[in-house]
Amino acid sequence: MSEATEVRVYEPSAELVRNAAVSGMDAYKALCAEAERDYEGYWARLAREHVTWQTPFTRTLNEDNRPFFKWFEDGKLNVSYNCLDRNIQAGLGDKTAIIFEADDGTVTRVTYSELLVRVSRLANALRAKGVKKGDRVVIYLPMSIEGIVAMQACARIGATHSVVFGGFSAQSLRDRISDAGAVMLITSDEQCRGGKNIPLKPIVDEAFGMGGCESCKTVIVYKRTGGACNMVEGRDVWLHDVLQGQADTCEPEWVEAEHPLFLLYTSGSTGKPKGVQHSSGGYLLHAILTMKWTFDIKPTDVFWCTADIGWVTGHTYITYGPLACGSTEIVFEGVPTYPDAGRFWKMIQDHKVSVFYTAPTAIRSLIKAADANEAVHPKSYDLSSLRILGSVGEPINPAAWEWYYQNVGGSRCPIVDTFWQTETGGHMITPLPGATPMIPGSCTLPFPGIQAAIVDETGNDVPWGQGGILVVKKPWPSMIRTIYGDPDRFVKSYYPADFQGRYYLAGDGAIRDAKTGYFTITGRIDDVLNVSGHRMGTMEIESALVAHPLVAEAAVVGRPDDLTGEAICAFVVLKRSRPTGDEAKQIANELRNWVGKEIGPIAKPKDLRFGDNLPKTRSGKIMRRLLRSIAKGEQITQDTSTLENPAILDQLAQTL
Numbered sequence: 001m002s003e004a005t006e007v008r009v010y011e012p013s014a015e016l017v018r019n020a021a022v023s024g025m026d027a028y029k030a031l032c033a034e035a036e037r038d039y040e041g042y043w044a045r046l047a048r049e050h051v052t053w054q055t056p057f058t059r060t061l062n063e064d065n066r067p068f069f070k071w072f073e074d075g076k077l078n079v080s081y082n083c084l085d086r087n088i089q090a091g092l093g094d095k096t097a098i099i100f101e102a103d104d105g106t107v108t109r110v111t112y113s114e115l116l117v118r119v120s121r122l123a124n125a126l127r128a129k130g131v132k133k134g135d136r137v138v139i140y141l142p143m144s145i146e147g148i149v150a151m152q153a154c155a156r157i158g159a160t161h162s163v164v165f166g167g168f169s170a171q172s173l174r175d176r177i178s179d180a181g182a183v184m185l186i187t188s189d190e191q192c193r194g195g196k197n198i199p200l201k202p203i204v205d206e207a208f209g210m211g212g213c214e215s216c217k218t219v220i221v222y223k224r225t226g227g228a229c230n231m232v233e234g235r236d237v238w239l240h241d242v243l244q245g246q247a248d249t250c251e252p253e254w255v256e257a258e259h260p261l262f263l264l265y266t267s268g269s270t271g272k273p274k275g276v277q278h279s280s281g282g283y284l285l286h287a288i289l290t291m292k293w294t295f296d297i298k299p300t301d302v303f304w305c306t307a308d309i310g311w312v313t314g315h316t317y318i319t320y321g322p323l324a325c326g327s328t329e330i331v332f333e334g335v336p337t338y339p340d341a342g343r344f345w346k347m348i349q350d351h352k353v354s355v356f357y358t359a360p361t362a363i364r365s366l367i368k369a370a371d372a373n374e375a376v377h378p379k380s381y382d383l384s385s386l387r388i389l390g391s392v393g394e395p396i397n398p399a400a401w402e403w404y405y406q407n408v409g410g411s412r413c414p415i416v417d418t419f420w421q422t423e424t425g426g427h428m429i430t431p432l433p434g435a436t437p438m439i440p441g442s443c444t445l446p447f448p449g450i451q452a453a454i455v456d457e458t459g460n461d462v463p464w465g466q467g468g469i470l471v472v473k474k475p476w477p478s479m480i481r482t483i484y485g486d487p488d489r490f491v492k493s494y495y496p497a498d499f500q501g502r503y504y505l506a507g508d509g510a511i512r513d514a515k516t517g518y519f520t521i522t523g524r525i526d527d528v529l530n531v532s533g534h535r536m537g538t539m540e541i542e543s544a545l546v547a548h549p550l551v552a553e554a555a556v557v558g559r560p561d562d563l564t565g566e567a568i569c570a571f572v573v574l575k576r577s578r579p580t581g582d583e584a585k586q587i588a589n590e591l592r593n594w595v596g597k598e599i600g601p602i603a604k605p606k607d608l609r610f611g612d613n614l615p616k617t618r619s620g621k622i623m624r625r626l627l628r629s630i631a632k633g634e635q636i637t638q639d640t641s642t643l644e645n646p647a648i649l650d651q652l653a654q655t656l
Ligand code: PRX
Pocket: 266, 312, 313, 391, 392, 393, 394, 395, 396, 417, 418, 419, 420, 421, 422, 423, 443, 506, 507, 508, 521, 523, 524, 530, 533, 534, 535
């Protein structure tokens, strides 16, 4: 049977069901029914049980100014207090909070008490530098304890952080600093990945050199490697210097539940990346709940999420969720393939990781490596500590799911295939490990309380078995609050007029299984690409390409890729004649590097082709559907009679 038609159901083991936080499907259904009966009462109960409030809330949901929903609005809390102080008060002060493994294998452990001291000292230092509640602080740091401390320190004083992934270019960093009007930047001299030291601070200097970062008066630099580092007088200060003499305690800033905890820039289908704004109270609640229900986190667990703090997964499942639950977690600086492709398995073995959360792309690349070399195959390691596996960021194909299940999980660990987005703050559709029977390739059922549905263009429900548009019918606590500085774009992007503004539009297509009602995500329905779980807008890449002096026009589409899920394919028209042979290869390389510099290496087109023109209708519209077929190497069977220039198709079909 083909991969697509074979359906195997994997039931959770009796032991898991017995001990899980959500024990069995009846417990799952009871939670869903509670939310159905009394939606606000359900979330209010959970928010009271799982979050520590300094001032209790009396109003659960305010829909007066929809879609700008407010949750728990008159409640006050501090997220860092919830992650640190309350665990210490509960007796976890000496428990290891973070096991940090550096690229070179050096391991550093930090207890909850030590972490609170580090966060407090930095929080005091930020205050001393004038950072106040509501100020934006950009964090451009590698995976490090310092990165988590920086985020928590912002949360402690009510500053809103905006983490920029360390792989983003100077241009991307500049745009984010400028859009957020950040008052401070926290960075490091270099980062270590795969045995190499990669300079980071020079990128910061380049970003400042572009102009637009004038709001940012202070740059704090963490000395990671001691490599050469230019310090600008009056602006740049070393982290170890600003920490000097700071007190070990720091009174948290009690903020309203709606206070923006962070901005995180992500790609949309049009224009520049948008600053997704999250709240404090509702966001924290969902981070905690999903740790407890999706990962069934227990006090004895060692949790490892392999994401980077530059992405939302790293926010919710490294910086906030695990710490708010008093867990011990792994933080990893390096890459899965260094010193060899057995690194993940060795780390799981060494640290006795019990809950492991990674991305399908990583799994697929490690399958390839394990097939080629037995020494890096998971079976060469003792992975018996594992009890739950997770997947995130892109669809996991059934073959990768099976391999992960059998070889990593020893056919005993459930896989939670968690569907969610930067905008949703935490898991939306996912199995619960002690309840939901799993079907490879399906993210199964909505998290209890999340009103996910599939509708047609007019907003009407489509029957199970029929594909449609994924929406969420009711607001939920951890949802995006706005796009920073652009509320209109928020409304247009997520509460479009097509559905009379009733539903949150996820931007993905989905289908529910005709029998089980299980959800399968069929991919983005807009011009957003997902390459190795990294989200990118086709327009962003096109803008980067046309900014090159040689380029007249460019169109970017995605095509399926066995390893990265989707790959970027760019069709380019130059201002000069169409290049061929070696010259074409050389210009293509130059353009790839250019995109790498404009956005970041993850945005470099894998496939780049030149044409005298692009396939356009007589009215001048680029026919992307044709470009997608060409990128896939398909025969063109579509009607091309409306094309201005059909001859162009053969030209574009030629790879370099
Ligand atoms: O297309 C969906 C895909 O990733 C998109 C969200 O990307 P981002 O905001 O970067 O967040 C990624 C980490 C939460 C979604 O619109 N996606 C995410 N998880 C899954 C997925 N597609 C299928 N299955 C998933 N489990």
